Amino acid sequence: MKKDFQQELLKKIGMRIRSLRSKRGISQEDLGEEADLSYKFIGEIERGQTNPSLNVLIKIAFALNVSVSDLFVSEKDDFNYSTTEKRSRVFRVAEDMEKVFAGLEDTEKKAALKAIKSLKEVFKKK
Numbered sequence: 001m002k003k004d005f006q007q008e009l010l011k012k013i014g015m016r017i018r019s020l021r022s023k024r025g026i027s028q029e030d031l032g033e034e035a036d037l038s039y040k041f042i043g044e045i046e047r048g049q050t051n052p053s054l055n056v057l058i059k060i061a062f063a064l065n066v067s068v069s070d071l072f073v074s075e076k077d078d079f080n081y082s083t084t085e086k087r088s089r090v091f092r093v094a095e096d097m098e099k100v101f102a103g104l105e106d107t108e109k110k111a112a113l114k115a116i117k118s119l120k121e122v123f124k125k126k
Helices: 002-024 028-035 039-046 054-064 075-079 083-101 107-125
Strands: none
Touching (some): 028 039, 028 054, 039 054, 083 107
């Protein structure tokens, strides 16, 4: 079950990156160059074939001139929902991210998990 969930999330993130890249009118090669990553790796991420680290997602977000959270929630999702629904969606994204990072041991992922839990708490209270 966990593997299916992770694979689905990776595909969604990949599709979102592809959408943002296309919107900017740049190729995988251009994005790879701007993010200091291989264009082949960008393609694997966009197809959901690999699990990018938080550092990789930060590089991609920076290269696309978006926030890291923009890689998880699309503009069309944001446009069609009330404030309450938006908070609920952000809360669910935070829960999804928490599941992906749960059980991982390195310092960077622990820090990310802590930030995600904090975000979840903020939106849970609203």
